Amino acid sequence: MGMLRGLALAFSVSFFSCYLAMVSSDVASSDSDGDGFLQCLREKIPRELVYTQSSSNFTDVLVSSIKNPRFFTNATARPLCIVTPGDASHVQAAVVCGRMQGVRLRVRSGGHDYEGLSYRSARPSEVFAVVDVGASLRAVRVNRLESTAWVDSGATIGELYYAIAKNDSLVAFPAGECTTVGVGGHFSGGGIGMMMRKHGLAVDRIVDAKLVNADGDLLDRAGMGEDLFWAIRGGGGGSFGVVLSWKVQLVNVPPTVTVFNIGKTVDQGAVDILTRWQDVAPSLPSDLTIRVIVQQGQQALFQGQYLGACGALVETMGEQFPELGMTSADCQQMTWLQSAATPFISFSSNGTLEEVLLNRTASLSTSTKGKSDYVRRAITKAAWEEIFSRWFAMDGAGRLILEPHGGFMDTIPAAATPYPHRNGVLYVIQYMAFWQQQGEGGAAAKSWIGGLYDFMGQHVSKNPRRAYVNFRDLDIGQNDDDGTFDFENGPLWGERYFVGNYRRLASVKSVVDPTNYFRNEQSIPPLIETTTQVM
Incomplete structure (x- = not known):
């Protein structure tokens, strides 16, 4: 393994390195009450950048980036404080103080973590603080x-x-x-x-x-x-x-980008078209991406983005995916930036380009639960018929989002980055369940997503059944309460996300953070090699 610790940048590093050398090599006892941590912060960070639970606007700051209201309840573990750093030295101070005083850090940028792990702990006894880089570090x-x-x-x-x-x-x-x-x-x-x-x-x-x-x-x-x-x-x-x-x-990107959004019901052949899409979408020219949203009403929405003009797109679709029946009337031509903001590609509300792209807020009325799978062999038509007729006729039915791979993705080795889902992947499935936070639909929505996920096990990748770490799902496994993990005997949730790259990630962790300071319910644990002596 290459050298993992180099010379620090000249940015108050020597001070922090010397300061940390005086504290324990591991984080202090986990039963810290946090007073020492807060005092340490006050000495190193402007007070107006630290919001404690007694601050009048603590709740406003906490909720400012929460995207899922099911993690903003009285039962949700609240941080000791929220640090809103204005520069790198404030983050360095938070790490140094946390290591010395036994307070761990969770880092929030946009607050979209599907399990809320960037701003909450699933363990009520954990003393932790949030470093909210989204407050000021946004340039x-x-x-x-x-x-x-x-x-x-x-x-x-x-x-x-x-x-x-x-x-x-x-x-x-x-x-x-x-x-x-x-x-x-x-x-x-x-x-x-x-x-x-x-x-x-x-x-x-x-x-x-x-x-x-x-x-x-x-x-x-x-x-x-x-x-x-x-x-x-x-x-x-x-x-x-x-x-x-x-x-x-x-x-x-070209000056003209074309998008389309074509809905098909079961009566209009949605099952046949979707079955065909599985083979077509990963093999289309790489300038063209077509994702599918399956939702209530037994409907499939085929959403496309083509890096080019309408005429060439219609010709390509006629040759390679005529089953969808796309025509020039379905085309919307625009700039790439407009395509990134249009509701046909994202679920953003209507508004000006600036309003859509620069908006940072989200409604706290709808709770969500997400899961994911990868498909390496096309799901049969019979299975899709059952998915539409059975699972999307249920109370609490949510949405499936299918995003194709192929193209450039097939050219990158699985070990090039920790993301291993490359060559051979047809598409990734994102399962989403929704319910109103103040309503009574949560049980039905959770039952739906859990049941559908179990049903899909026979149709998706196996050994391991894969998942996407950005669609975080604590159901597939967690670290122990102390953040440790038994590679030999524990359920290898990390292999679901990272497959063969998981062990290398743990090896890196063992060098750069051997005492496991940065940890959460699904963080990478240090790899501790064990040897057996033969007597």
């Missing part, structure tokens, strides 16, 4: 000559897209469709999106990063080494440190 700095950009982890995907395209409308970045998602979390898990078949995942285009590690050092790519740089590009958030910013390589 996007585009270098037009290099065709690169530095983006802070607290920026949203929409803010990144807007800044890039306003600088040059013919460049873009391949990332997700939901514009309110924070860059930090999205990049940490891989970053799938509508252009991944052409340009890969978000992590495939990351060329540098700045991270505060468990020692409180601020490191760039050269300082952290290639193993740690590999791990943070898809290994999931909350395991290796606090990534403050990312340098990304931008990609070229």
Whole structure:
């Protein structure tokens, strides 16, 4: 393994390194009451950047980035405080104080974590604080000559897209469709999106990063080494440190992008079309991505983005996917930036381009539960018929989102980044259940998603049954209460997310954070090799 700890950047690092050297190599006792931590913060961070539970606006700050109201209840473990850093030194101080005083950190960028692990703990006794990088660390700095950009982890995907395209409308970045998602979390898990078949995942285009590690050092790519740089590009958030910013390589896009949104009911042949889509979508030209949303009303919505004009798209569809019956009347031509904001691609509400892309808020009226699967062999027509007729006729039925792989994704080795779901994957399934937080529909929605997930086990990837870490799901396994994990005897939830890359991630963790300071219910644990002596 390569050198994982390098020289820190000249940014108050020597002070923090010396300070940390005086404290224990591991975090202090987990039963800390937090008073020492808060006092430590007051000495190193401006008081107006730290919100304690006694602060009058603590709740407002806490809820500002929560996207799922089921994690904002009286039963949800609340953080000791929220740190809203204005620069890297404030994050370094939080790490140093946390290590010394026995308080762990959870890092929030956009608050979209499906299990809320960026701002809550599933263990009521845990004493923790939240570092909310989305409060201030949100800058996007585009270098037009290099065709690169530095983006802070607290920026949203929409803010990144807007800044890039306003600088040059013919460049873009391949990332997700939901514009309110924070860059930090999205990049940490891989970053799938509508252009991944052409340009890969978000992590495939990351060329540098700045991270505060468990020692409180601020490191760039050269300082952290290639193993740690590999791990943070898809290994999931909350395991290796606090990534403050990312340098990304931008990609070229044409002046005209075409999108379409075609709905088909079962009576209109949705089952046959969807069955055919499974073989067509991963093998289409990489300029064209068609995802499918299956939802109530026994309906499938085929949503497409083509990096080109309508005429060429219609010709391609007529040759390769005539079953959908697409015509020029279905085309909507626009710029790439407009396609990233249109409701036909995302679920954003109508509004101006700026309103849609720069909006950071979300409704707290609807609770959600998500799960995921990967499909490597097409699901049969009979299975789809049962899915439509049985599962989408139930009370509490939610939505399936099917996003195709293929194209560029097939050219990247599974070990190139921690995201292993590459060659041979037809598409990823995202299961979503919804219910009104104040209503009584939660039981039906949870029963629906759990039952459908069990049913789908026979049709999706196996050994292991795979999952996408950015669609976080605690149902597939958790670390022990102390954050440890038995690789030999425990349920290998990490292999569901990372397959053969899981052990390498744990090896990196054992070097850069051997005492497991950065941990949560599904963080990467240090790999502890065991040997058996023969007497």
